[in-house]
Amino acid sequence: MSKIEFKNVRKVFEGGLSVLNGVNLSIENGESHIILGQSGCGKSVLMKCLLGIFKLSEGDIIVDDLSVNDREHRKEYVKKFSVLFQGNALFDSMTIIENVEFGANQVCKDKIKCKEIAKEKLLAVGLEERVFNLYPAEISGGMQKRAALARAISLSPEILLFDEPTSGLDPITGGIICNLLKDTVKSLGVTSITITHDLKVAEFLSDRVSVLNKGVLTWTGHADDMKNCGNAFVEHFYKASNIILKK
Numbered sequence: 001m002s003k004i005e006f007k008n009v010r011k012v013f014e015g016g017l018s019v020l021n022g023v024n025l026s027i028e029n030g031e032s033h034i035i036l037g038q039s040g041c042g043k044s045v046l047m048k049c050l051l052g053i054f055k056l057s058e059g060d061i062i063v064d065d066l067s068v069n070d071r072e073h074r075k076e077y078v079k080k081f082s083v084l085f086q087g088n089a090l091f092d093s094m095t096i097i098e099n100v101e102f103g104a105n106q107v108c109k110d111k112i113k114c115k116e117i118a119k120e121k122l123l124a125v126g127l128e129e130r131v132f133n134l135y136p137a138e139i140s141g142g143m144q145k146r147a148a149l150a151r152a153i154s155l156s157p158e159i160l161l162f163d164e165p166t167s168g169l170d171p172i173t174g175g176i177i178c179n180l181l182k183d184t185v186k187s188l189g190v191t192s193i194t195i196t197h198d199l200k201v202a203e204f205l206s207d208r209v210s211v212l213n214k215g216v217l218t219w220t221g222h223a224d225d226m227k228n229c230g231n232a233f234v235e236h237f238y239k240a241s242n243i244i245l246k247k
């Protein structure tokens with residue numbers, strides 16, 4: 001469990017594209033926070049800034065007492081996080097269990113213990129032993145998501161990041177994965193940040209929601225209050241999410 005503080009975070013890419021324009025946000029210990037926003041608004045960039053993958057152009061991100069800008073304590077900072085990436089990021093040339101062992105190996109050097117951790121985590125996310133020795137391409141998208149989650153939790157993180165956890169999944173499988181994420185976060189007692197453009201996911205998983213618009217967090221609050229929050233963009237986003245498309 002960790003507290004996360006974004007302080008005036010700016011990210012400008014080479015060539016001058018300004019993606020994050022002063023993000024301020026405090027996420028509490030054990031909170032399940034959602035970052036909601038349109039495609040291309042900078043959600044994944046924000047996550048990569050948090051992880052230190054992208055260097056901040058300005059500002060700071062403090063996790064507990066460590067800064068993302070502090071290169072000396074880099075390892076300690078990075079160890080706090082585990083990520084479920086948008087495309088799962090499983091290694092194609094490794095079996096499912098090898099993928100999870102690879103994760104476990106980041107925190108445990110004993111090979112036999114890593115295998116035990118991998119088995120335990122795969123079973124915890126609902127994968128049966130028959131898929132352990134298959135390759136990612138041989139299992140369904142929902143199973144891949146479970147395997148990626150097993151690898152993420154095998155690192156014993158304090159913070160779990162989920163980038164578009166339901167993208168590419170049918171609504172039923174997406175719902176099952178959402179339930180699994182919620183149960184996992186609860187049972188591990190971690191702080192979590194979920195990035196999504198799906199309002200239903202936000203409503204289901206969140207303690208609080210932040211809405212990102214053109215690189216600025218325009219609103220933070222409870223999902224139930226989005227509808228009438230007084231912020232034109234947030235209300236527009238809410239309404240657009242509930243439109244039933246007509247022929």
Ligand SMILES: Nc1ncnc2c1ncn2[C@@H]1O[C@H](COP(=O)(O)OP(=O)(O)OP(=O)(O)O)[C@@H](O)[C@H]1O
Pocket residue numbers: 013017019037038039040041042043044045046197
């Ligand atoms: N490495 C990079 N170099 C330059 N520009 C980048 C880089 N990564 C992302 N961008 C730009 O940053 C902007 C925001 O991208 P980002 O991937 O954060 O969007 P997103 O909100 O996650 O969208 P989606 O919902 O489609 O995943 C886009 O214009 C993108 O082209």
Ligand SMILES: [Mg+2]
Pocket residue numbers: 043044086163164
């Ligand atoms: Mg993205």
